[in-house]
Amino acid sequence: MKKVVNGLLAVGIAVSLVACSSYSKYKPGTYSATSKGHSSEVKVTAEFSKNKIEKVTVDASGETASIGQAAVEQLVKNILSKQSGEFDGVTGATETSDAVRRALKASINQASVKDGVYKAIANSFSVTGQMKGEVTIANGRIKDVKISEESDSTTGQWFEQAKTKFIPRLLENQSLATDSVTGATTSSGAIRSIVSSAIEQAGGKSDEWYTPVEKKKDTVKLEGYDVVVVGLGGSGILSYASAADNGAKVFGFDAAAQIGGNSASVYGPMALNSKNLAKKYNGGKDYISTDEVYQTWLKYVGTDKKADVIKEAVEQSGTALDYYMDKYDFSFDGMGGLVGSFVVPTWTKLWTVYTADKANKKWYTFGPDHTFQFTHALEKAKAKNEKNDYKLELSAKELLKDNKGNVTGVKAVSYDGTTYEIYGKSVILATGGFLGNEEMLKETYGSSIRPIGDTVNKGSGIKMGQSVGGATYAMKTLPMVHVSQVPNIIRDNSLTADQKAILSAIATTLDGKQIDETGKVLGKADKSGTENSELTVGIVYTPGFHFYNVYSQEEIDAIKTKGLSEKTAKVSIFGLGQGGKVPMANTPIKDIDKIIEVAMNTNNAWKGTASELAKKLNMKEEELVKSLGDKDKNYYLFESVAYSYGTVGGLDVNKNMNVLRKDGSPIVNLFAVGQDSEGVANKDGEAYTPWGGQAQSWTFVSGKIAGEQAAKLAK
Incomplete structure (x- = not known):
């Protein structure tokens, strides 16, 4: 026997203050979604007023009559009472209850967003720019996702896989829980962020769009x-x-x-x-x-x-x-x-x-x-x-x-x-x-x-x-290390490409004093990372595959008024360069303060006394004082890390x-x-x-x- 149950919550004489206000929780209308239950697709149709789920219909006709179908009436009551996708299930009918819960949440998502075309930006794999996209929401659903600008495809073939596989799957699932495409995880994640932002702009709550995506079991x-x-x-x-x-x-x-x-x-x-x-x-x-x-x-x-x-x-x-x-x-x-x-x-x-x-x-x-x-x-x-x-x-x-x-x-x-x-x-x-x-x-x-x-x-x-x-x-x-760069590559426009190049040069140069992750000065004659020989990129020999370049305030002031050294000005970041150019040696870097500010905000650089820096970076204070030379002066530490190909x-x-x-x-x-x-x-x-x-x-x-x-x- 087909089991379809309607539920209608009576409207009392008393009207809530929320209903009287101009606030609208939902876009009035009727929305449907389906989800896999114990043995069939379960369909939930919900009718929404501005602030309420007014009516729910659950079609569980393909479920077991004595279990899944029998639970429908109680599930509808629970939904209308709770007015949420987080309603109580029915004991013994867990799979049917979960299917109804998933489908109702999808219907609530549809009713919660306003139609329109929304633009968003996200960081992605590329180091030279962000990903920009346009998301169309129509009839409470994510209708289309178009990537209007990206540079991931300059680094390899993977973006195309995210575009041709992840976007269609997300549209089909109507869920941000759609798995990233393996091999294109970062690009997939950027697209997900763009859609998430669009949902928020449309008045929805993106964290409610993570409806579990059903998997096959065969x-x-x-x-x-x-x-x-x-x-x-x-x-x-x-x-x-x-x-x-x-x-x-x-x-x-x-x-x-x-x-x-x-x-x-x-x-x-x-x-x-x-x-x-x-x-x-x-x-x-x-x-x-x-x-x-x-x-x-x-x-x-x-x-x-x-x-x-x-x-x-x-x-x-x-x-x-x-x-x-x-x-x-x-x-x-x-x-x-x-x-x-x-x-x-x-x-x-x-x-x-x-x-x-x-x-x-x-x-x-x-x-x-x-x-x-x-x-x-x-x-x-x-x-x-x-x-x-x-x-x-x-x-x-x-x-x-x-x-x-x-x-x-x-x-x-x-x-x-x-x-x-x-x-x-x-x-x-x-x-x-x-x-x-x-x-x-x-x-x-x-x-x-x-x-x-x-x-x-x-x-x-x-x-x-x-x-x-x-x-x-x-x-x-x-x-396999061929590149060293700052640990947190700056992908937005907080710095220009040339400013990013200057930061990279200051952080990765081997002209100056380098310390390891414990605060110890790296020697010049050993495999410490400061000896960038033809044999290999020396940074692979440093503890933790990274080191810090040390600058005093006097050295920073000298960069501002006199420019970079010959060696630092020649630094080039293979593969992970960000499109900018380092100025010639002895060219004043008047905007060095801004570069440092952004570097510190992105955890690429730190400023403080030896004691303060030791606490921030979990270094040995005695060793760091010895390396820096003065326990009371302020120093700047710029971090350089190794990037591996495999x-x-x-x-x-x-x-x-x-x-x-x-x-x-x-x-x-x-x-x-x-x-x-x-x-x-x-x-x-x-x-x-x-x-x-x-x-x-x-x-x-x-x-x-x-x-x-x-x-x-x-x-």
Whole structure:
């Protein structure tokens, strides 16, 4: 029997003062919303006057007659009595009660906002500007969201995913609780902030628009694969392509909404004696001594424990690129890349650059737009077997095992809640390290680090490998740091672009006195962070990956009247520059006081005596007094922090990319590639091998080998 209940609250003779006032709580009208109950969609229709819910109809005809349907009459009474979405549920009918509650809240939201087009601004991922948008509200619903201005898309491909996926989902759900698009979390969050602001402008309460979004609960089994690839960044795609080329049936997936990962926004890989590049740019001749690179590499890591793996990294650097160029149409421009080697001046041709998309010739902050190359390779590999497939927005949760503990596949969950059990003869872990996992960062390094790379990388591959007995190697290799900048990048217009550049120069310069997070002066001759050598950005060696530049009032006054030093005036912030220019040395900075004021308001700088600063920054007062030199004078401390592109340490692997146990034995059908295993070519406590493009080269080498070996195992 269909159960539809109407409820009408009688209007008494007495009229409340609120009703008599000009205040209007709701936009009068009738509004409806639905929500998933125990076994069906439950529909709530509510009729509103200016200040009251006058009538409620609940259609729970698809719910269990003796439980859900039977609860409807009491639920309606509770709603009209409470006049709120926070009414009492009915015992025994929890799921139906919750569905009615969600649907009523959605109806209240519709009645609470006024129609119109509202403009808002929010900070987002870009460091050069804010995101601006227009939100249309009609008939009590979010009708449209348009982004009128943004610069996120100058830093990478991710904004487009937020635009094309997050906005439609938010409109469909009519909820600010809509999940951010994985990989485009910051852009999604900025859009959410813009919509939240619009709701407030329209007279609503944005915190009431977080109606829970229902998730699916079904499970899908995918069986019959030879190789399952977890992660479709560079190393994952290259593994997929190699396995498919060697006859394997392959399934790949990624947590992000876009393929490519960090590999989508880099300059290019190290390429030692690529035959294709040598033919095109060097008359067909080899252009570097691979043995010299190999010996230098062994000396750098200080052990021959992984000599066979490093030899593969060296000898296949060029041949792996040639393989993918020949088989999958990858393309690179020139030899020498951005720069030569950071270590050996004579290694001028070991680095190459991805060919940019010829359609738009676009360059992002950290490299050319070349995602089309990875997309083409993935689609070409998929076409090699009708069984081959891949899926995005699917997050790995655990390895599947048989009753003997052998790896049989991967369990993963889609953004929509669907669980997938994917079975294969081999699994390749390519999840990109752990830059996005603050807990793992602190456990490994003692502190977190600010990211510029892909924070989708939560260390899931490393954890899954460990769950079946896999060991790690050189986990404490220092993260990939190419940039230092202020900790809290100023995205609004409180400073001009040039003023922001001046602040960055003052904070990050190595010309002056630097102190670490304890208050101790950093030395010049050690790996303290003040020695910005060609080897690496020195800040990776400082405690907590940051330091403070110290200025006295006299030094600030000198900057105002005389300008910056030669060294400070030459500071350039790679990648995270904000579009401004630092004035030439000895040019007075008359507006330095304003720059300092904004820096202090944004927690990029601090002013005070040693005692005051020690309390503010949790430093050791005695050490700070000693470092500053005068316990009574005021000083300014400007903070400089490291920004990391990714982590390096990962699972221990052999030269076949098999994950190894602590006893050195291989887990024969489990492989790890890219940043999930790059530690084997590095050393704890040191910066990752600084040849130039080496990390990207490892994606090609490890991907090619793992794909080959996994396919071979399947046969």
